[in-house]
Amino acid sequence: MTEATGIVGEFLSLKEETEADLLAMQCGDFYEFFAADAETVADELDLKVSQKSSHGSSYPMAGVPLDDLTPYLKALVERGYRVAVADQYETDSGHAREIVRVVTPGTLLETSDADAQYMVAIVADSSARGDDPAYGLAFADVTTGRFLVAEAEDADEALTELYRFDPVEVLPGPEVRSDDDLLGLVRERLEATLTLHETEAFAPKRASHAVREQFGDGTVDRLGVGESAVAAAGAVLEYVEETGAGVLASMTRIQAHRGDDHVTLDATTQRNLELTETMQGEREGSLFATIDHTATSAGGRLLKEWLQRPRRSLEVLERRQESVGALSTAALARDEIGDVLGEAYDLARLASKASHGSADARDLVAVRETLAALPAVADVVAANPDLADSPLAEILERPDRDAARELRETLEDAIADEPPSTVTQGELFRYGYHEDLDEVIERHEEVREWLEGLADREKRRHGLSHVTVDRNKTDGYYIQVGKSAADGVPDHYEQIKTLKNSKRFTTDELEEKEREMLRLEERRGDLEYELFEELREDVATRAELLQDVGRALATVDALASLATHAAENRWVNPxxxxxxxxxxxxxxxxxxxxxxxxxxxxxxxxxxxxxxxxxxxxxxxxxxxxxxxxxxxxxxxxxxxxxxxxxxxxxxxxxxxxxxxxxxxxxxxxxxxxxxxxxxxxxxxxxxxxxxxxxxxxxxxxxxxxxxxxxxxxxxxxxxxxxxxxxxxxxxxxxxxxxxxxxxxxxxxxxxxxxxxxxxxxxxxxxxxxxxYGIHVADLAGVPEPVVDRSRDVLERLREEKAIEAKGGASSEPVQTVFDVSSGQFRGAANTDGGSPKSHAEGDDAGALDAETKQVLEDLESVDVNETSPVELLSKVQEWQRTLEK
Incomplete structure (x- = not known):
């Protein structure tokens, strides 16, 4: 088997191991897609398809550079695909590959979207009977570590919660998978990927064990939710672990979301009130877009959460009002807070990246700068008497300020101000952070300075002109001399290349410095990467602290947004x-x-x-x-x-x-x-x-x-x-x-x-x-003039007839019926003998009706609407209508 056939065969074999839609397999410096996957990816991302041929077989292939996988992954996942990633590693016999993670809409960490990115598991209550069981739900946002469980009494309430959280991925439990009506509504109401996770993960005992392992032994009792909600939570935890997202460490707490703590807003109401998007699906023009003046993505996310899940607690609301009121009158302080928060980053998402191991040095700089925002905002609040006496001060005191300061100082001592984007090329740390690293950095700087001064020394020593010292991948370090001076180089110069206008040389001393530089760069890179992993792991263990600080800053941001809108639009405190x-x-x-x-x-x-x-x-x-x-x-x-x-x-x-x-x-x-x-x-x-x-x-x-x-x-x-x-x-x-x-x-x-x-x-x-005034509206809408004019004629005629009937006069029209709300009955509007209107069920008019119509009217008059349910009444109305249509 040739190499091409071997690679494709390995790809197809790995593809069989996963239920993912697509597989990205590392091949050297590229991630490659083969066969049907290559064609799919090429169509979706406008990539070029090439062919791998061997022994008469041809395989479509499309690839992306190793360092560029993330944006392509993000684009594929946002289109609803689940993508498995297989990394390459060295073995004694050569290369081998294995799937290290499966990236799905609910486990995508590399998102730039400010909105929450929830996945949800939904489990039918196994103890429920009947056609409309209760449900347990678990919501997890891997980008922030937020984890909630909820219970719903029926499918409508479950759909309301789903619409409220707007998940990107749904894991239906075993019983839910067979409910075509519910799944149909999920597909119709949500833009979410449905994933059939393994049935065993929803087993109550297994799920309960997973929850206790993650959050502690007393968690299930503390939550006070039923078995179905715990089963949903356990299934989510297993799914996150199996996909290789590596963010379980950021899921430090689980909370029960209780409907009786919040205002019920069903899906229909949220759409009708255009809370987060208009009827046309646009953000602009929604209530959220109108009041959103937040400076941070976390603040905007929290404000949207408040809007979709209003509170019923008078105490909570009055505390928010107090903060909004204080901020609305403190314009300068509010601007100062906005300026500070404008430099802050999303700590909850940075904590998840650290837990996953994908945070780079620039991410840790962002953590450092955002931790510094906490005391800065607190200082602004403390300096304003009205703000200092408001709940804002307490909000900013909730995180462990000492722990936050210690972590910030550690990061300030460690990470350079402008570190590189990759964590393997060195220059991540400040001098003085680590003794062994300092020695390597000192010697590295000495060699670098020697190399930087070599050209000037050679000019002076040998009287050369047009001399430069540089480096590339092919020639390594070299001395380049212009052709006009190349004949005057000393004998110990060894020529390595001739160019059009110059020649390149090396020397034994230069080669020795090059070898030392390479050893130092490798040593520095290895040591800095090792130290960086330790530091990143330390940050990951502080995930709960980062989430607390992030939540406090987001709360101040959301309150300031409400205050800004109130001040600019003359809103009042209700x-x-x-x-x-x-x-x-x-x-x-x-x-x-x-x-x-x-x-x-x-x-x-x-x-x-x-x-x-x-x-x-x-x-x-x-x-x-x-x-x-x-x-x-x-x-x-x-x-x-x-x-x-x-x-x-x-x-x-x-x-x-x-x-x-x-x-x-x-x-x-x-x-x-x-x-x-x-x-x-x-x-x-x-x-x-x-x-x-x-x-x-x-x-x-x-x-x-x-x-x-x-x-x-x-x-x-x-x-x-x-x-x-x-x-x-x-x-x-x-x-x-x-x-x-x-x-x-x-x-x-x-x-x-x-x-x-x-x-x-x-x-x-x-x-x-x-x-x-419907005809007037029709005219405004541009209905043709003849139609409008005819409508006015018909309306005038009907009004005249109604006036005649009201006086008891004869009408050439058939007997009409109208609805009399004062009695709750349909009654005759006119009769043919000039008498006063009577009920169709009484007097001579009754005899003019066929038996079916007479029976319908009698049934209608006998209905007690106060004792008849709306559904039963609707059924009766439909039955009467069918009878009258015969």
């Missing part, structure tokens, strides 16, 4: 409490106000006024108004100031929104089915401590069905759930609910109509409206 009252005076939408002149509006929700029916013209701002209220409530529960003149906000346990709907045809779900699923989730999940925002419920189906569902949902939310609710609707019939339900009130978005022109005032006023 009064928080644990009651039901939510009152906002002249509130503004935090994102919209950045791009347009915004009309402020008020809102009041309390025990007596807990449900607002919002009506008004199309495009007048109903959705913006309701999202504004939800966004202000959410900002308050991360400790932020809010866009308003004043605000009093009762803490909520969840924010739920249903605004618009999209088809999910891949899952066989129409727009209306998506709408009903979202409504069902809200009705089942929201509590009396929640804030609910509903927009146009029931618009995805026939009018009667839609009104029925909207009416029933309103009563259920009012009577059973009792959540604070804003409900926008075009069903003006629903405004009558304010007369039937004690906590319902009407508000509307005002419009001014003069001489046929409509102006949307964007102002919220009490009371209902009975017009939507």
């Amino acid at each position: 009064a928080l409490h644990e009651g039901d009252r939510l009152e906002i005076e002249q509130g503004r939408h935090p994102v919209v106000e950045q791009t347009t002149e915004f009309v402020p509006n008020d809102v009041r929700l309390d025990d007596d006024r807990g449900f607002l029916v919002v009506t008004g013209p199309n495009m007048s701002g109903k959705s913006t108004y309701m999202r504004q209220v939800a966004a202000i409530g959410l900002l308050a529960q991360i400790g932020s100031f809010v866009p308003a003149k004043s605000a009093e906000i009762g803490l909520v346990d969840g924010i739920f929104t249903r605004v618009g709907a999209l088809d999910e045809l891949a899952q066989g779900r129409s727009t209306f089915m998506v709408e009903m699923s979202e409504l069902s989730n809200i009705l089942h999940t929201a509590t009396e401590e929640s804030l609910v925002v509903l927009d146009e419920v029931g618009r995805g189906t026939a009018t009667y069905d839609g009104i029925s569902i909207a009416w029933a949902a309103t009563e259920y939310l009012h009577n059973e759930v009792r959540a604070k609710t804003l409900f926008a609707t075009h069903y003006h019939e629903l405004t009558g609910l304010a007369d039937r339900l004690p906590r319902v009130a009407n508000v509307h978005i005002a419009a001014d109509e003069r001489d046929g022109d409509v102006t949307f005032l964007r102002t919220v006023r009490d009371g209902p409206t009975d017009r939507s």
Whole structure:
């Protein structure tokens, strides 16, 4: 077998050992991909494919230089590939290779993305029964060492947590793998790679052992989570170890993420409120992008975490508010803190790189400089009385300041100010750090100075001109003399090369110095690398310290960001409490106000006024108004100031929104089915401590069905759930609910109509409206004029007929039915004998109906919506609709 065939055969053999998608195998100074892998990599990364031929066989080959593997790995992994890396090592018989790590989206350390990079394992609770089991989840970010476990009561809650953490890689447990519905939603909702890790890793006893080994014997009891969450945590630990990421040392603590400590924000709400990205998937225009003024990647990551996981603790939020308030009025100190943090690096990620063994000398310089930021920020805080009396001082005292100072001083004594990018070429350390190294450095400097002065000495000694001393890989050190002076060189010069305008020579003395220089360089490189590995390992053992310092600096950064935005945009500190009252005076939408002149509006929700029916013209701002209220409530529960003149906000346990709907045809779900699923989730999940925002419920189906569902949902939310609710609707019939339900009130978005022109005032006023101005909006949207004109004619005709019917007059139209909210019934709007409207189920009109229609109306009148669940009511409505369509 030839060498080429042997290399390819070895490649294919190693490829069979791994479940990775691609294999990068070291061959000398290159990492090579062969066969189908070469073609894949070439297509993805625009590499050139060459051919390795032997004995009539040809193998595609694509490679990257040894030192350039990282950016190519990163690009492949970000495209969703798992890449195995096989390194080469020397044996007595030649070269051998073995897979040293498998790089996956969840184990990629070489990331420049500031966002968290979570992998998650999800395990179904083996003790659960029925169609909707509970789940255990474990989230780990190998780039920072952050490790969390959580529990979810059902698939919806599990999906909410997955969407909240936005993992890049998902490890489904054995039972989850067979759940096509759940996996389908994971694929549809998340841009994550699904990895089928070995089943045995999820075994409870094995997983529990792995958790105890990593975090200590009392960990499982301390966490207080179920077996499924522990199984998920153990599977993640084994996966990280098996992939060779080498970062387990950075995972120093495991924490339980508990839903009752945080505000529930389901996936739909996070999308509708555009927390971290817009509906179009862009960062710009999101709430996070609007308030993010952080100076560090760690600070930005923490601020996003706060936004996606708001807190319910009044104490925690008031402490954040106090810090934001102090920073917002201390502009100079805030700028000083920003300047210091602007020079800081991501300590949590540097700790992981040190644990992995991939941190270089420049990374340790970054650790050193960032550790110096801690006392620098603390000094700024201490110098300002308002900041010194705020929780900021305590935040900066939480890390072990003495240990941080000791490590910083060690790194200052050790690492040069500007070390090289590689750790094997020497010149990493300062003189005075290590005695043996100092001796090597001294002699190395002596030889280097001798070589640097050789040219001048030779000119003076032998009267030569045009003499230089240099070095290259081919000739080593040499004396180069111009051709015009080359004939005058001394006899002990030995010529080694003739060039066009010069000749190169060597001498016995120069060769001896060259050999000594090479020995010194090798010795210095070896000794510095050995010392550097010891120092890097020392830094790795301080991973928890680095994480603590990094967290403290990130917290100050996130708070300063909120303060900056509050100061620049006239935001106010909301009064928080644990009651039901939510009152906002002249509130503004935090994102919209950045791009347009915004009309402020008020809102009041309390025990007596807990449900607002919002009506008004199309495009007048109903959705913006309701999202504004939800966004202000959410900002308050991360400790932020809010866009308003004043605000009093009762803490909520969840924010739920249903605004618009999209088809999910891949899952066989129409727009209306998506709408009903979202409504069902809200009705089942929201509590009396929640804030609910509903927009146009029931618009995805026939009018009667839609009104029925909207009416029933309103009563259920009012009577059973009792959540604070804003409900926008075009069903003006629903405004009558304010007369039937004690906590319902009407508000509307005002419009001014003069001489046929409509102006949307964007102002919220009490009371209902009975017009939507849809034709005016159609005109604004550019609908052809004949269509608009015809629409106006039809609308005017319908209004005239409605006026006639209201007076009890005859109509040439068939009998119509309308929904009477005051009674909760459909009733006849007109009849053919000129009498007053009657129920279709009574009097002479009943006899004019076929039996099926009559039965439907009787069933409808007999339904008690207060005793009928929303799902059952929906089923009945669909059954009635099918009957009437026959």
